Amino acid sequence: MTKSNRFASIRSTKKTVITQPAKPEPAVGHSVEKEAVEHSNKLSLSQMGWRVHFQHQLAGLDFSEGRVARISAHHRGQYDLLSELGETSLAVKSDLPPMTVGDWLLLDEQGNFLHLFERDSLFSRKAAGSKLERQLIASNLDWVFIVSSLNHDFNINRIERYLALVNDAKVTPVVVLTKQDLCDDISAYTEQLRALDSNLLIETVNGLDGDSVQALKSYCGNGKTVALIGSSGVGKSTLVNSLLGQVEQSTSGVRTDDSKGRHTTTGRSLHLMPTGGLLLDTPGMRELQLADCEDGVNDTFSELVSLAEQCRFGDCQHQQEPGCAVQDAISSGSMSERRLVSYQKLLREQALNGASIAEKRAQGRSQSKLYKRIQESSRSNKRG
Ligand SMILES: Nc1nc2c(ncn2[C@@H]2O[C@H](COP(=O)(O)OP(=O)(O)OP(=O)(O)O)[C@@H](O)[C@H]2O)c(=O)[nH]1
Numbered sequence: 186m187t188k189s190n191r192f193a194s195i196r197s198t199k200k201t202v203i204t205q206p207a208k209p210e211p212a213v214g215h216s217v218e219k220e221a222v223e224h225s226n227k228l229s230l231s232q233m234g235w236r237v238h239f240q241h242q243l244a245g246l247d248f249s250e251g252r253v254a255r256i257s258a259h260h261r262g263q264y265d266l267l268s269e270l271g272e273t274s275l276a277v278k279s280d281l282p283p284m285t286v287g288d289w290l291l292l293d294e295q296g297n298f299l300h301l302f303e304r305d306s307l308f309s310r311k312a313a314g315s316k317l318e319r320q321l322i323a324s325n326l327d328w329v330f331i332v333s334s335l336n337h338d339f340n341i342n343r344i345e346r347y348l349a350l351v352n353d354a355k356v357t358p359v360v361v362l363t364k365q366d367l368c369d370d371i372s373a374y375t376e377q378l379r380a381l382d383s384n385l386l387i388e389t390v391n392g393l394d395g396d397s398v399q400a401l402k403s404y405c406g407n408g409k410t411v412a413l414i415g416s417s418g419v420g421k422s423t424l425v426n427s428l429l430g431q432v433e434q435s436t437s438g439v440r441t442d443d444s445k446g447r448h449t450t451t452g453r454s455l456h457l458m459p460t461g462g463l464l465l466d467t468p469g470m471r472e473l474q475l476a477d478c479e480d481g482v483n484d485t486f487s488e489l490v491s492l493a494e495q496c497r498f499g500d501c502q503h504q505q506e507p508g509c510a511v512q513d514a515i516s517s518g519s520m521s522e523r524r525l526v527s528y529q530k531l532l533r534e535q536a537l538n539g540a541s542i543a544e545k546r547a548q549g550r551s552q553s554k555l556y557k558r559i560q561e562s563s564r565s566n567k568r569g
């Protein structure tokens with residue numbers, strides 16, 4: 186294949202037609218489901234979220250042929266992939282780099298792995314159990330909806346924590362306030378958010394009302410990848426259902442709905458919304474904890490960080506030190522004390538969570554030394 190026609194399939198401008206019903210279909214019979222699988226599983230690259238960032242990387246790659254694919258689910262032994270040719274899969278093997286839902290890959294003509302594209306955003310967390318490495322959660326997102334409800338559950342400190350996480354992953358956060366139908370004074374909440382950052386994107390919705398959720402439409406357009414985070418009971422599942430429509434428009438065309446009225450799919454994590462965007466919903470995203478994300482905390486408190494640069498002492502703790510620009514701002518009322526307390530708490534918390542990986546290693550080492558000492562002393566006891 187010559188250089189000029191390499192990646193011909195990738196550069197093809199031919200639009201693959203996707204049969205996406207304007208209105209969600211009612212109950213899904215077997216034959217309808219089969220038809221949907223045959224027709225709706227081919228998306229164009231832009232519908233899958235491909236963008237210039239990846240196209241630039243592609244131009245610099247030294248492979249003579251190949252096609253790109255995006256990971257739509259990660260099972261124990263296999264990745265599910267979306268490509269212009271439809272759905273495929275790739276077996277998880279030890280010689281593959283660590284990969285996650287949202288990643289873009291280059292495959293050869295036989296579907297073998299060739300290359301992992303550099304991500305433009307990534308969520309990861311400390312791996313659970315005894316594993317010491319980081320677990321990848323999701324990548325290449327356009328927006329993350331930080332979901333919070335407009336009632337007593339609203340907690341500005343918790344929202345700051347989520348902002349730190351999202352900023353650390355290099356994704357643009359949108360605070361989505363649910364249960365607007367139950368709230369008489371929405372501005373009391375939005376003002377608190379505006380005080381954090383006057384440019385913060387804030388939307389209010391009634392998650393139960395599909396029309397109200399249209400307020401989020403502009404974030405969910407063609408090829409935009411969106412995920413949700415937020416604590417329990419704030420209305421994430423309700424919002425997911427409203428965003429996907431009454432009957433889920435899954436990328437595979439496989440539609441299932443469990444008895445609780447929640448949309449479940451056969452382990453798939455990327456779901457096509459009627460608006461053309463992709464909703465990335467995994468348990469991992471929902472369980473995210475603040476860990477090891479100093480950059481994200483600093484981004485979230487950028488006004489405080491720039492003030493701190495003006496403190497007289499480089500290691501100022503912003504307590505009673507003379508010449509502390511942060512304390513000056515608090516005294517003059519231009520910054521709240523709550524903000525400083527929250528900043529220091531989040532920095533400590535993320536450091537603690539991040540350090541526990543190193544601590545676990547140290548614990549492991551000292552434990553094996555202890556066992557060794559016990560073995561040696563029992564041997565010498567036997568001998569002696
Ligand atoms: N009135 C009103 N109720 C809502 C709204 N959004 C969600 N609810 C209700 O709030 C409750 C919790 O909503 P869920 O969608 O299950 O919340 P969740 O965030 O997914 O909760 P977890 O599954 O525990 O993480 C349910 O009873 C919903 O019907 C809303 O905008 N308005």
Ligand SMILES: [Zn+2]
Pocket residue numbers: 493496497501502503504506508509510511512
């Ligand atoms: Zn200071």
